[in-house]
Amino acid sequence: MEQQSLKPYVIGLDLGGTNSVFGIVDSRGEIKATTAIKTQGYEKVEDYVDASVAALQPVIEEVGGIDKIKAMGIGAPNGNYYSGTIEFAPNLSWGRDGIVPLAKMFEERLGVPVALTNDANAAAIGEMIYGVARGMKNFIVITLGTGVGSGIVVNGQLVYGCDGFAGELGHVIMRRENGRSCGCGRSGCLEAYCSATGVARTARELLATTDRPSLLRELNPEEITSLDVSIAAGKGDELAKEIYEFTGRMLGEACADFAAFSSPEAFIFFGGMTKAGDLIMEPIKKAYDENVLNIFRGKAKFLVSGLEGASAAVLGASAVGWEV
Amino acid sequence: MEQQSLKPYVIGLDLGGTNSVFGIVDSRGEIKATTAIKTQGYEKVEDYVDASVAALQPVIEEVGGIDKIKAMGIGAPNGNYYSGTIEFAPNLSWGRDGIVPLAKMFEERLGVPVALTNDANAAAIGEMIYGVARGMKNFIVITLGTGVGSGIVVNGQLVYGCDGFAGELGHVIMRRENGRSCGCGRSGCLEAYCSATGVARTARELLATTDRPSLLRELNPEEITSLDVSIAAGKGDELAKEIYEFTGRMLGEACADFAAFSSPEAFIFFGGMTKAGDLIMEPIKKAYDENVLNIFRGKAKFLVSGLEGASAAVLGASAVGWEV
Numbered sequence: 001m002e003q004q005s006l007k008p009y010v011i012g013l014d015l016g017g018t019n020s021v022f023g024i025v026d027s028r029g030e031i032k033a034t035t036a037i038k039t040q041g042y043e044k045v046e047d048y049v050d051a052s053v054a055a056l057q058p059v060i061e062e063v064g065g066i067d068k069i070k071a072m073g074i075g076a077p078n079g080n081y082y083s084g085t086i087e088f089a090p091n092l093s094w095g096r097d098g099i100v101p102l103a104k105m106f107e108e109r110l111g112v113p114v115a116l117t118n119d120a121n122a123a124a125i126g127e128m129i130y131g132v133a134r135g136m137k138n139f140i141v142i143t144l145g146t147g148v149g150s151g152i153v154v155n156g157q158l159v160y161g162c163d164g165f166a167g168e169l170g171h172v173i174m175r176r177e178n179g180r181s182c183g184c185g186r187s188g189c190l191e192a193y194c195s196a197t198g199v200a201r202t203a204r205e206l207l208a209t210t211d212r213p214s215l216l217r218e219l220n221p222e223e224i225t226s227l228d229v230s231i232a233a234g235k236g237d238e239l240a241k242e243i244y245e246f247t248g249r250m251l252g253e254a255c256a257d258f259a260a261f262s263s264p265e266a267f268i269f270f271g272g273m274t275k276a277g278d279l280i281m282e283p284i285k286k287a288y289d290e291n292v293l294n295i296f297r298g299k300a301k302f303l304v305s306g307l308e309g310a311s312a313a314v315l316g317a318s319a320v321g322w323e324v
Numbered sequence: 325m326e327q328q329s330l331k332p333y334v335i336g337l338d339l340g341g342t343n344s345v346f347g348i349v350d351s352r353g354e355i356k357a358t359t360a361i362k363t364q365g366y367e368k369v370e371d372y373v374d375a376s377v378a379a380l381q382p383v384i385e386e387v388g389g390i391d392k393i394k395a396m397g398i399g400a401p402n403g404n405y406y407s408g409t410i411e412f413a414p415n416l417s418w419g420r421d422g423i424v425p426l427a428k429m430f431e432e433r434l435g436v437p438v439a440l441t442n443d444a445n446a447a448a449i450g451e452m453i454y455g456v457a458r459g460m461k462n463f464i465v466i467t468l469g470t471g472v473g474s475g476i477v478v479n480g481q482l483v484y485g486c487d488g489f490a491g492e493l494g495h496v497i498m499r500r501e502n503g504r505s506c507g508c509g510r511s512g513c514l515e516a517y518c519s520a521t522g523v524a525r526t527a528r529e530l531l532a533t534t535d536r537p538s539l540l541r542e543l544n545p546e547e548i549t550s551l552d553v554s555i556a557a558g559k560g561d562e563l564a565k566e567i568y569e570f571t572g573r574m575l576g577e578a579c580a581d582f583a584a585f586s587s588p589e590a591f592i593f594f595g596g597m598t599k600a601g602d603l604i605m606e607p608i609k610k611a612y613d614e615n616v617l618n619i620f621r622g623k624a625k626f627l628v629s630g631l632e633g634a635s636a637a638v639l640g641a642s643a644v645g646w647e648v
Contacts, residue, residue: 078619088619138486152585154478154485161478161587162462163623168584171617173577176498184617253497260492261476261585263485293495293508295402295412299487 007070012318015076017146025318073321075122082164090183124151126316144273148191199226214239252287331394336642339400341470349642397645399446406488414507448475450640468597472515523550538563576611590625
């Protein structure tokens with residue numbers, strides 16, 4: 001006979017730069033119900049929380065009401081595990097300029113305990129418990145989405161650092177001279193080149209500075225997305241392939257530096273851009289092999305998240321909730 | 325009454341690119357006797373081990389003979405804690421081209437168990453147990469010697485990675501275009517600029533490519549050392565001050581990237597070049613503040629090793645010995 005907990009579920013929230021995905025998760029990691037809202041478009045964080053709670057209400061009812069919910073876990077950009085806050089998140093319209101006590105706000109609105117961590121850390125926990133990192137003690141998850149994030153696991157533990165903000169590998173500097181401006185206020189960050197928006201910028205730059213033919217010229221340059229580039233590359237478009245080649249090479253060079261730090265067993269790529277498959281993974285591996293210190297060569301695996309869509313992030317966020 | 329162990333001492337060996345310093349250490353971290361040999365100048369590792377054992381013999385006798393020795397701990401460049409080997413160490417004439425089972429070799433010659441780790445990891449253990457990192461859970465030791473090494477502590481544990489080689493921060497790439505060649509076979513590494521030999525190279529470059537006056541022009545360019553540059557800077561030599569400014573700035577920029585990885589409570593600098601004091605520490609701190617992601621600004625301490633000379637490394641190496 002299965003033991004029934006009085007509060008058998010946690011809410012996991014994968015708070016991304018574009019979408020916020022909620023899942024009601026049981027203790028075996030099964031997602032019982034989901035809902036989602038847009039992350040942006042709210043002037044104030046209060047409006048975002050209102051919209052979240054409104055979207056959550058029906059799915060909470062679906063599993064038997066708030067009394068069945070033990071806690072909530074949130075994975076969010078610039079999320080701080082120690083304080084439950086989001087601090088100076090450059091990609092969030094309502095979280096850019098200060099410290100947002102999001103865990104506390106949800107706690108007050110829902111009446112359940114809420115824990116929060118970096119979105120990429122949540123993905124790393126998800127991969128470690130349910131995904132391709134099962135059994136690994138040293139690995140790095142790199143999330144390729146609106147921004148570039150990372151969750152670093154060393155000796156089987158997430159690296160939070162002295163302040164809860166460790167693992168901001170999207171903001172190592174890849175171009176020290178004439179680097180692209182980044183949402184963080186600096187220049188030359190990995191994220192400015194290798195995020196989905198970075199890929200679109202690369203496309204616009206190449207279209208504007210060359211007269212090479214490309215399927216991408218049929219699109220309004222301002223509206224080009226990384227998905228458009230991926231589709232064009234899939235059709236054999238040379239310029240589009242070169243954009244992914246450039247992006248992958250820079251990621252591979254960055255991973256070579258990360259190996260010098262924590263010598264991980266694997267780099268695990270996560271997020272929408274991994275749908276480009278070999279288009280991006282092959283140049284990553286090639287550039288890594290060409291750039292990594294010889295003692296590390298050939299050791300690290302390069303993997304794509306094995307969990308469907310946003311599941312890893314939602315499951316990871318929910319895992320944080322179980323620990324409340 | 326103090327409990328007397330039958331084997332009250334360990335041998336600590338700080339194996340540097342230039343000198344190998346041995347210390348006989350008791351369980352309270354007191355160094356009872358020391359000796360040293362040059363690390364280089366041996367064709368084969370067997371000759372190096374012979375010279376080491378010959379130098380050790382009298383100090384071992386001094387503390388009562390080999391029966392009083394519990395174990396030996398070694399801190400060495402490219403040292404691997406897991407396997408007790410030194411692998412492809414670019415700065416060691418007898419360790420450059422392969423895998424040297426140094427722990428096993430000393431074990432067979434001395435008849436005591438021998439453990440080995442990266443020299444910078446040993447320094448980090450020394451700082452954590454006896455030095456300025458006491459009580460810290462997250463810090464990075466950066467060793468500025470013949471090369472640039474690092475020992476990284478996360479959640480109170482040394483970062484060894486999947487293969488025992490994590491923490492090679494001297495080999496992150498700081499110049500991706502036209503970088504200086506490095507002993508590791510690649511180009512643009514931090515070590516090629518910010519090691520003692522890197523500082524001397526910067527001096528030679530500036531003397532050769534400008535006609536600016538400098539006290540350093542009185543020296544044979546091929547024989548200039550980082551100490552010469554430090555002495556000239558101390559006398560107010562503008563060119564020499566600029567060399568340390570350049571070196572410190574690059575270290576500060578590198579530390580800004582390292583913060584994005586593990587957000588340490590402190591960066592601890594260790595090794596001969598720290599004798600330059602503010603000449604190097606001030607530009608490090610300034611460049612760090614100017615380059616670090618805003619969420620990290622003002623958080624990390626910048627410290628110089630509090631342990632005299634090679635003590636931290638010898639004590640750290642000995643601590644590895646206690647754990648055998």
